[in-house]
Amino acid sequence: GNFEGIELLDKLWIDGGNLSQYEPGSLKLIKKINHMIINIRNTSVFSTIVRDLLHSVVWLEVREIMFSIPAEMQLLRVMSSSFADKVSFKQALLTDSTVPEIVSILEDMPKLVEVEMTDCRLLGTGRWKTQMQANQSQTLRVLTIEKLSIEKFYLFTDLQTVEGLLSLLTKVTVENTKVFLVPCRLSRHLLSLEYLDLSANLLGDQSLEHSACQGGWPSLQILNLSQNSLSDFEMTGKSLSHLRSLIVLDISQNNFGEIPDACEWPKTLKHLNLSSTQIPKLTTCIPSTLEVLDVSANNLKEFGLQLPFLRELYLAKNQLKTLPGAAPIPNLVAMSVRRNKLNSFSREEFESFKKMELLDASDNNYICSCEFLSFIHHQAGIGQVLVGWPDKYVCDSPLAVRGVRVGAVHLSLMECHRSLVVSLICALVFLVILVLVAVGYKYHAVWYLRMTWAWLQAKRKPKRAPAKDICYDAFVSYSENDSDWVENIMVRELEQACPPFRLCLHKRDFVPGKWIVDNIIDSIEKSHKTLFVLSEHFVQSEWCKYELDFSHFRLFDENNDAAILVLLEPIQSKAIPKRFCKLRKIMNTKTYLEWPLEEEQQELFWFNLKIALKS
Structure with a gap:
């Protein structure tokens, strides 16, 4: 060429x-x-x-x-x-x-x-x-x-x-070569060795103790023993404790299981990788001198070690439900809690890490609550701190936003402040009810409801009772304050007349135990006439109202003369409640009997009353 x-x-x-x-x-x-x-x-x-x-x-x-x-x-x-x-x-x-x-x-x-x-x-x-x-x-x-x-x-x-x-x-890598032992003499000849990678081999606890013998690897700073056959965590630390220059140690992908509370490590050790080592719980066996610790993929449920110099912490692929506490690791700069069981984290948790620059909390199942979303949306510069933001942060619930990126979710006022909204609605309903009660009281709504019920009850019965059911000549409606005149004067005058009149009085003739409204209705229907003794007390009496109300519905609507009005004392028209509009009309259009105070005129009064009762 x-x-x-x-x-x-x-x-x-x-x-x-x-x-x-x-x-x-x-x-x-x-x-x-x-x-x-x-x-x-x-x-x-x-x-x-x-x-x-x-x-x-x-x-x-x-x-x-x-x-x-x-x-x-x-x-x-x-x-x-x-x-x-x-x-x-x-x-x-x-x-x-x-x-x-x-x-x-x-x-x-x-x-x-x-x-x-x-x-x-x-x-x-x-x-x-x-x-x-x-x-x-x-x-x-x-x-x-x-x-x-x-x-x-x-x-x-x-x-x-x-x-x-x-x-x-100075740098030796022997990887995936089935090394099961480094002879002690060979280790002692590696005087300048600073980096040693023996990953993916067959080193066990005993062979490591022999390989890292006293005087071996005197200048070693970085050691990788990942993916070997180590199982005794305490023995591993003890075998390496004499390495006075060791800074970085990777013993990941070994099978340690549970670890003791106390171990011996090189005092210079700053970086330790314990990922995928089957450790269920961390103890104080972990050296406190560490600046970088990787315990990913260990099924850990909590982290509470006191590591004052720690700057980087890797906790990916564990079972943590919350962020670790910041107090035991005050100098933390970077942390990974990717693929844990984190549902959310609060502003207080986030801000408790004063020196945090990078946080990888991606690939967790986030519950996009209002508190969490409010923190995410309003925390300044959170996008620069969260690794993988925004694509790797996805809501798992509520169901309506599942699969949506956390940063893109905005919940409604009702969803965010449900209890407050419900409280406001309840307060509003209570206020409306209170207003309705006040308005009803002022405009006699209760009276209308009661009378509607009484009227409906009366409507179910025949308008006029059969003649055989008529028991009284008149039902007398009067106020208790007027009972002296009614019982001692009118009743004596009428019931001792010749022929005598049969009067129905509530005190005497009502059926005991029967609802009073039913008593009133039955008494009126079993009487030829209804005699109203009108006075200032009458229009103020609750039960007189019922009696007059029924007549209002029943008798006046039939346009007959079954109602006889006796005016015991002068009543101003305005004293009659406005709801008795027909009573007002009757008093203005029909003649009523007025009780005279002069004795010479009383004979005429009784004569006219008896004529009215017989008609």
């Missing part, structure tokens, strides 16, 4: 599995290649291409090459002159016999800082005959091994032959 004029390439990938020839110098014109990927199985062609790129490649990645024949390794010796910073092997094949050669080549590379091996295979048990020692000028600092397949890993040796190469390494 012709690469003339190309001086800089970010990435060059040569995938030539069947490539058998290469014209030397074709790539030599390129001055710099940031990432070079070579997938060539022919070692001779591979060697020629690398020779052209000795000074231009920054990161050399070798794929699907077989380092299985020691004789072919001489062709690869050209790599030792490469100025690459990083070398990666992917899907390569190594053997016990070729590993020392590869190490030797990598040692001689003048600028090599990082070596990476991904998805490679090693045929052997680590019995390398040559003792490998680091050169004084060795620049290698980072070693990464991911998914290295060692078929007989359980027979692998203690790696004494490579101990001399380890003292200058």
